[in-house]
Amino acid sequence: MTGEPRANLPPLSLHVPEPKFRPGDQAEYSDVIVPPAGSGRRPDPAEPAAQFHELAYGLVRVLDDEGNAVGPWAPRLTPDTLRRMLRYMALVRAFDERMFRAQRQGKTSFYMKCTGEEAVAVAATMALQRDDMTFPSYRQQGILIARDWSLVDMMNQIYSNKGDRLQGKQLPIMYSTREGAFFSISGNLATQYPQAVGWAMASAAKGDTRIAATWCGEGSTAEGDFHSACTFASVYRAPVILNVVNNQWAISSFSGFAGAESTTFAARALGYGIAGLRIDGNDALAVYAATEWAAERARTNQGPTLIEHFTYRAEGHSTSDDPSQYRSANEASDWPLGDPIARLKGHLVRLGEWDEERHAAQDLELAELVKRCQKEAEANGILGHGLHQPLDTLFEGVFEEMPWHLKEQRAQMLAEEEASGRPWARK
Amino acid sequence: MNMIQAINSAMDVVMARDPDVIVMGEDVGYFGGVFRATAGLQAKYGKTRVFDTPITECGIIGVAVGMGAYGLRPVPEIQFADYIYPALDQLVSEAARLRYRSAGEFISPITVRSPFGGGIFGGQTHSQSPEGIFTHVSGIKTVIPATPYDAKGLLISAIEDNDPVLFFEPKRIYNGPFDGYWDKPAKNWSAHPAGEVPTGYYKIPLGKAAIARAGNDLTILAYGTMVHVAIATVEEAGVDAEVIDLRTLVPLDIETIEASVKKTGRCMVVHEATRTGGFGAELAALVQERCFYHLEAPVERVTGFDTPYPHSLEWAYFPGPVRIGQALKKIMKD
Numbered sequence: 132m133t134g135e136p137r138a139n140l141p142p143l144s145l146h147v148p149e150p151k152f153r154p155g156d157q158a159e160y161s162d163v164i165v166p167p168a169g170s171g172r173r174p175d176p177a178e179p180a181a182q183f184h185e186l187a188y189g190l191v192r193v194l195d196d197e198g199n200a201v202g203p204w205a206p207r208l209t210p211d212t213l214r215r216m217l218r219y220m221a222l223v224r225a226f227d228e229r230m231f232r233a234q235r236q237g238k239t240s241f242y243m244k245c246t247g248e249e250a251v252a253v254a255a256t257m258a259l260q261r262d263d264m265t266f267p268s269y270r271q272q273g274i275l276i277a278r279d280w281s282l283v284d285m286m287n288q289i290y291s292n293k294g295d296r297l298q299g300k301q302l303p304i305m306y307s308t309r310e311g312a313f314f315s316i317s318g319n320l321a322t323q324y325p326q327a328v329g330w331a332m333a334s335a336a337k338g339d340t341r342i343a344a345t346w347c348g349e350g351s352t353a354e355g356d357f358h359s360a361c362t363f364a365s366v367y368r369a370p371v372i373l374n375v376v377n378n379q380w381a382i383s384s385f386s387g388f389a390g391a392e393s394t395t396f397a398a399r400a401l402g403y404g405i406a407g408l409r410i411d412g413n414d415a416l417a418v419y420a421a422t423e424w425a426a427e428r429a430r431t432n433q434g435p436t437l438i439e440h441f442t443y444r445a446e447g448h449s450t451s452d453d454p455s456q457y458r459s460a461n462e463a464s465d466w467p468l469g470d471p472i473a474r475l476k477g478h479l480v481r482l483g484e485w486d487e488e489r490h491a492a493q494d495l496e497l498a499e500l501v502k503r504c505q506k507e508a509e510a511n512g513i514l515g516h517g518l519h520q521p522l523d524t525l526f527e528g529v530f531e532e533m534p535w536h537l538k539e540q541r542a543q544m545l546a547e548e549e550a551s552g553r554p555w556a557r558k
Numbered sequence: 559m560n561m562i563q564a565i566n567s568a569m570d571v572v573m574a575r576d577p578d579v580i581v582m583g584e585d586v587g588y589f590g591g592v593f594r595a596t597a598g599l600q601a602k603y604g605k606t607r608v609f610d611t612p613i614t615e616c617g618i619i620g621v622a623v624g625m626g627a628y629g630l631r632p633v634p635e636i637q638f639a640d641y642i643y644p645a646l647d648q649l650v651s652e653a654a655r656l657r658y659r660s661a662g663e664f665i666s667p668i669t670v671r672s673p674f675g676g677g678i679f680g681g682q683t684h685s686q687s688p689e690g691i692f693t694h695v696s697g698i699k700t701v702i703p704a705t706p707y708d709a710k711g712l713l714i715s716a717i718e719d720n721d722p723v724l725f726f727e728p729k730r731i732y733n734g735p736f737d738g739y740w741d742k743p744a745k746n747w748s749a750h751p752a753g754e755v756p757t758g759y760y761k762i763p764l765g766k767a768a769i770a771r772a773g774n775d776l777t778i779l780a781y782g783t784m785v786h787v788a789i790a791t792v793e794e795a796g797v798d799a800e801v802i803d804l805r806t807l808v809p810l811d812i813e814t815i816e817a818s819v820k821k822t823g824r825c826m827v828v829h830e831a832t833r834t835g836g837f838g839a840e841l842a843a844l845v846q847e848r849c850f851y852h853l854e855a856p857v858e859r860v861t862g863f864d865t866p867y868p869h870s871l872e873w874a875y876f877p878g879p880v881r882i883g884q885a886l887k888k889i890m891k892d
Contacts, residue, residue, distance in 0.1 A: 297661045307660040315660035319651040325617050329624025336606040359617025528658045529697050531720045534809035
């Protein structure tokens with residue numbers, strides 16, 4: 132049903148965002164404003180949120196095109212630290228390659244890569260303390276790797292095998308480790324955002340010194356939980372770092388559907404009274420510097436920071452996705468902020484602390500390392516090759532103590548299994 | 559004590575014993591809650607343990623889950639159960655599943671308090687009984703007290719429990735028991751034995767029902783306000799019914815239910831919530847499965863109708879003495 136149009140008024144029209152390029156188009160990025168590295172100011176970590184307009188709409192960059200680290204945000208890391216950062220990022224990529232292939236080989240049901248976004252998790256984690264609590268989304272495997280978490284343990288989870296600490300209960304890559312200060316990943320988007328704020332509030336209420344950091348994609352900022360988290364973070368000045376990984380795509384919908392046509396994601400912080408930084412997410416040093424700055428702000432009770440990491444999801448959303456169905460083929464290769472690993476490598480080479488030979492050797496070594504770990508993990512079983520967990524673990528952990536109705540259902544299941552004569556019957 | 563004082567006392571007692579217990583919610587801090595359930599707590603325990611929150615239910619529960627993961631024992635309040643829906647995702651997808659999905663690495667020891675139920679001319683959004691939505695969710699416990707004594711003992715148990723608990727408080731009986739006659743003068747708890755509440759620490763275990771009225775002719779399963787309405791109605795009708803106050807819906811005290819129905823041979827379920835998919839359906843199914851050969855009549859359900867909760871027609875909707883009385887006649891005749 133429509134209203135009666137009034138002759139003297141123009142008809143309204145509905146704007147539905149549309150990405151500039153679709154399959155078959157040649158993507159080009161002349162409209163993406165990339166300010167020169169070193170151009171953004173670095174405020175005092177105590178500066179009031181209202182003064183962050185320029186930083187929330189700008190783009191903090193440290194590494195220039197020649198591989199120099201320039202400007203007030205340059206974190207002045209030692210060559211050893213830079214090499215460690217590079218190694219972690221390369222390891223994340225090697226891990227992703229291998230696990231993606233494992234899924235294609237039918238060894239597991241599902242995988243998600245973070246190609247092109249390795250700096251976002253790795254460099255941020257290196258700027259945090261080991262016991263600062265992280266509330267990641269599903270694309271920050273770099274946190275675990277930068278915390279030297281066991282690759283075999285991660286793979287066990289991916290394979291849901293007998294070494295899986297999560298007892299095969301979770302979809303692959305939904306890691307969880309309390310010891311690694313890495314919160315249990317949920318499939319429900321943005322739910323970790325208010326949880327991170329709550330964790331940070333608890334830390335502050337107890338007079339602790341630890342802070343929390345959380346990550347979500349730009350698509351997830353549209354969830355109500357994003358809003359409630361920002362409100363709580365601001366109201367209670369929670370010691371939390373709110374990371375928005377703007378990789379331009381939420382599965383098939385471009386960032387315009389999360390509001391990017393009209394504003395930046397960092398700018399959303401300003402309305403909440405939160406310091407907002409928009410940074411080059413493919414510049415590991417910018418990620419490190421921004422996180423270090425936000426951590427200092429949080430640790431000195433100056434409150435939360437929202438960091439938008441401007442980056443690009445170089446591959447499909449997941450193993451279940453085919454990006455060639457909705458976006459232009461050359462988008463990733465032509466992305467103006469380049470590749471985070473190549474850029475950090477270029478910086479180290481420029482410093483005379485790295486070279487092509489060492490890089491190639493490291494890539495080889497990491498590929499071997501991942502392969503070795505994969506073998507070790509696969510010795511614990513892969514998904515689909517029989518049952519790796521005792522059947523009745525299915526009922527464990529719903530509650531602290533198993534109530535009667537679950538005990539009854541467990542007994543019933545075991546009896547049915549026994550009677551069926553199926554190969555999965557308990558050994 | 560009335561039920562509000564008992565609930566207040568429970569939080570007071572637990573907060574004094576455990577510095578990790580914190581209370582949060584809309585208007586719960588300085589003001590002490592719209593029903594006064596948290597009155598005095600902020601003054602006693604300080605603003606970092608009892609505080610007001612922004613008006614965002616998903617935020618309140620989400621933040622509480624994070625605090626629980628840190629190691630605190632949050633007691634968030636949702637002002638009316640009718641307003642718990644914005645927090646549904648955090649409750650169902652997060653709090654309820656955290657232990658399971660992390661294989662016990664992280665837990666969610668939160669207790670969500672929320673006034674619920676009708677009988678107060680609350681209309682559509684101050685009267686609902688959404689317990690059936692939560693009893694359907696694995697990993698959440700659901701508790702509903704019917705007296706001040708139980709409210710305090712159950713709430714202390716809930717707060718000390720390491721699983722997430724929904725604690726629904728029947729606001730119709732905050733100040734006194736209710737027999738279903740809205741047009742008669744209100745009673746208060748001082749005349750009721752369960753209004754006698756110790757000031758100190760005591761617990762009532764979760765998962766244990768209470769026999770609110772012993773009897774032989776019929777078993778009535780009820781909770782919250784309906785326990786009192788059911789007792790008043792059977793006494794008026796002269797039916798020797800056994801009224802079981804379930805107290806905890808999940809985990810349910812099946813043994814008490816089973817023993818009673820096997821003894822009486824008849825079972826009636828009474829709840830305010832809408833009928834279809836309500837918790838009464840689960841109760842009826844369980845009784846049918848377990849007591850089939852003892853049943854002398856079909857299990858009867860007296861519930862709210864499958865409509866939104868009305869304002870002016872409240873007493874036509876409410877499963878009060880008239881509706882329960884008719885059902886009694888029917889089930890005793892069968």
